[in-house]
């Protein structure tokens with residue numbers, strides 16, 4: 147048992163405890179970042195999705211020891227209730243969230259897709275979100291939310 | 307019982323030699339790559355008390371290197387890294403297509419080729435492509451290095467011929483002429499994140515007059531380990547690909563596979579679907 151450091155949402159954090167503790171538990175229990183949710187705990191549902199060095203991963207399948215020295219981003223990095231990100235606003239505008247348990251994971255997968263220059267069309271967004279399950283929305287509203295946010299971005303870019 | 311993090315010991319060796327030594331010293335120690343297979347077992351409480359040897363700091367083992375002779379893929383290369391690699395896409399497209407069907411983005415970003423091989427599931431999605439490319443698995447162990455042809459690497463369901471303390475270092479795909487036709491197909495319950503009921507990889511080379519010069523066909527999920535269709539391949543070589551020849555080749559499937567009934571599918575469905583995949587490939591659809 148030792149101390150390890152990782153960068154979470156731009157801040158350097160130290161964790162003291164067992165290196166095999168799951169990243170999701172460190173984020174939620176130790177760092178009090180409870181936006182990240184646990185659905186299945188076996189890599190199937192994507193509710194626990196965070197970005198590790200920019201790429202979406204399931205935080206329920208990662209021992210924190212493997213995140214040492216690396217960059218982690220959680221849903222808390224996107225926006226705040228006062229100032230939502232475009233993507234979060236998209237989910238609000240298009241009813242992309244119902245019970246909300248899948249939403250943080252959906253947001254992180256969609257954020258990674260758009261940020262990495264992924265295409266803003268129906269098929270590409272569905273592929274990018276295929277590791278995230280939702281039991282409420284039937285997915286269409288989620289895809290609409292991501293496309294609305296992406297189009298908003300495009301408009302802004304073309305104006306300047 | 308759930309996984310207990312405090313029961314695990316954790317080391318992150320910086321060199322392959324250190325990793326081999328750590329594994330050789332403790333027969334119950336676990337090599338840990340992307341963890342997408344191991345963490346599922348650990349979360350169920352199946353691996354408590356084990357020593358974990360984290361391979362993720364062995365950065366040279368992540369490299370993918372293309373040369374005239376072929377392509378060397380480090381065992382720690384992830385499915386995402388493989389499927390995006392320009393040389394894989396251009397020269398070994400079946401493998402890129404297979405990696406794109408492993409789980410979904412989150413799994414592809416973590417799961418490694420070495421982990422997929424060492425896990426040796428009958429449904430490992432990269433295996434038919436590797437069988438078509440006649441991949442060679444390079445291993446490093448307490449007694450040094452050795453190379454195993456892919457079909458000899460597997461010993462059965464979830465069993466490999468790796469010796470205690472031995473690790474996969476890289477996988478080599480020898481260069482080959484560009485096939486006239488190459489296809490990977492996976493049949494699962496849904497488009498993403500599904501374990502295969504059957505999956506197929508095939509490559510075909512034709513003479514100028516349309517006669518089959520060479521053909522390599524492989525199926526996964528139809529036997530304890532991946533299988534090449536030796537009977538169908540031998541039958542097809544030297545023949546023109548018409549409907550009757552293709553139908554007859556598809557009937558030869560049984561000679562090389564032995565699917566079972568299990569929770570994911572039945573023997574009958576697996577054979578019927580697989581014959582369909584084969585017939586479509588041979589018909590160029």
Ligand SMILES: Cc1cc2nc3c(=O)[nH]c(=O)nc-3n(C[C@H](O)[C@H](O)[C@H](O)COP(=O)(O)OP(=O)(O)OC[C@H]3O[C@@H](n4cnc5c(N)ncnc54)[C@H](O)[C@@H]3O)c2cc1C
Pocket residue numbers: 188189190336337338339340341342343344345346361381382407408409410413416417418419420421422423424425429430431432468472473474475499500501502
């Ligand atoms: C939700 C989900 C979906 C999945 N979908 C698919 C799928 O569609 N298709 C598919 O094929 N698989 C699938 N898998 C299984 C898994 O993701 C893959 O097999 C993956 O490639 C495993 O790699 P890893 O690095 O994560 O392995 P790990 O979990 O780190 O290790 C797996 C095994 O390999 C051993 N090992 C790892 N690296 C080495 C090495 N270099 N040398 C020797 N031994 C080693 C470990 O000791 C362990 O026994 C899925 C898993 C999950 C959780």
Ligand code: FES
Pocket residue numbers: 183184185186187188189190191192193194195204205206207
């Ligand atoms: S909780 Fe991690 S994938 Fe479901």
Ligand code: FES
Pocket residue numbers: 242243244245246247248249279280281282283
């Ligand atoms: S909103 Fe309830 S699971 Fe997606």
